Amino acid sequence: MDWATHSWARKGDKKLRALQREKMKIFAAYAELTGAMDAGQVGNVTVIKFWKNQRLNNISFEEQMIFWGAIKELWMIWGKVGEPPLPRLSS
Incomplete structure (x- = not known):
């Protein structure tokens, strides 16, 4: 994941990009813990499980x-179509 985000992180607001990159790393680590071996194995289900974990x-x-x-x-760096699912408000 580091090599994929390196050139992306060099552009724009450095502090914002650094913050987003840290969040990307946390999500990628979660995806890896759930069994994803590469970006192709990360999808909507992985993101939804991540949101549920965040709420817990x-x-x-x-x-x-x-x-x-x-x-x-x-998602865009990985070339995925569309957008990842949005989190839901806790009820």
Whole structure:
């Protein structure tokens, strides 16, 4: 994942890109823990499971939306079609 985001991180607001890259790493580590070996094995189900895990750990909706922005960028870097699923508000 580092090589895939390296050139992306060199552009734009450095602090924002660094924050998003850290969030990307957290998501990629989660995906790897759930069995994904490469980007092709990460899909909507992985993202939904990540959101459920975030809610179980009492991560705020605002923080989840920050993660979503990072995951959305990673989605584009990986060449995936569309957007990843949005997190849901806790009920």
